[in-house]
Amino acid sequence: MSLKGLFNPRWPAAALFDLDGTLVDSAPDLAAAVDDMLTKLGRSPAGLANVRNWVGNGASILVRRALAGKTDWEPALPKDDALHPDALSIFYQSYAELNGRHAVVFEGVFECLDHLKANGCRMAVVTNKPDQFVAPLLEQTGLAPYFELFVGGDTLDVKKPDPAPLLHAMEKLGSTIGTTVMVGDSAADVNAAQKAGMPCVAVRYGYNFGASIDSLGADAVVDSLTELL
Ligand SMILES: O=C(O)COP(=O)(O)O
Numbered sequence: 440m441s442l443k444g445l446f447n448p449r450w451p452a453a454a455l456f457d458l459d460g461t462l463v464d465s466a467p468d469l470a471a472a473v474d475d476m477l478t479k480l481g482r483s484p485a486g487l488a489n490v491r492n493w494v495g496n497g498a499s500i501l502v503r504r505a506l507a508g509k510t511d512w513e514p515a516l517p518k519d520d521a522l523h524p525d526a527l528s529i530f531y532q533s534y535a536e537l538n539g540r541h542a543v544v545f546e547g548v549f550e551c552l553d554h555l556k557a558n559g560c561r562m563a564v565v566t567n568k569p570d571q572f573v574a575p576l577l578e579q580t581g582l583a584p585y586f587e588l589f590v591g592g593d594t595l596d597v598k599k600p601d602p603a604p605l606l607h608a609m610e611k612l613g614s615t616i617g618t619t620v621m622v623g624d625s626a627a628d629v630n631a632a633q634k635a636g637m638p639c640v641a642v643r644y645g646y647n648f649g650a651s652i653d654s655l656g657a658d659a660v661v662d663s664l665t666e667l668l
């Protein structure tokens with residue numbers, strides 16, 4: 440599918456956007472919260488370069504990865520498993536303080552959202568980020584006015600790469616499979632869109648667990664959302 444076809448003036452009717460790594464570079468705040476949690480548990484900090492690669496499957500798995508020190512965290516070590524509830528609770532407290540502090544909206548995002556809004560496109564955020572952190576981050580970054588709703592990591596019982604959060608947002612927007620597009624930065628987004636039967640735009644500048652996004656089968660892969668205009 441050509442980029443022109445994806446974003447011609449009357450299409451899409453609805454667009455679903457991933458948050459972390461697609462709209463906002465939130466990794467510095469997430470890394471600060473992870474490192475605060477690790478330090479409080481008497482461990483060494485993980486650092487931004489590692490934490491960037493651990494974002495995208497929600498806070499619980501982010502904390503499991505931090506305790507394991509690697510992206511492929513499973514199966515959790517028994518001692519890490521026992522530590523996980525406390526670690527998660529420390530992370531939540533810390534991230535509640537740090538959320539949005541160093542977060543930056545990626546280049547091209549506002550231009551793309553302005554263009555879509557001007558063309559009557561209805562928009563939602565579909566993120567694995569815990570619900571309580573989503574609205575504050577959207578408010579702080581100036582992104583909130585563009586979106587009619589968000590589906591967060593605990594809005595439903597399942598998260599991306601399950602297609603349900605995308606389908607839920609699509610239905611709430613009153614849109615359909617043929618007129619909705621998903622935009623994301625990771626395999627969780629591309630796989631969810633594919634399972635939903637929805638076209639997907641992937642951005643190269645995001646996190647994607649440290650891997651290239653090019654070979655996942657997204658309908659378009661871009662370096663900036665301005666390429667869609
Ligand atoms: O993993 C997270 O917490 C958030 O990730 P997402 O916004 O990229 O879905």
Ligand SMILES: [Mg+2]
Nearest residue numbers: 457459460624
């Ligand atoms: Mg993401």
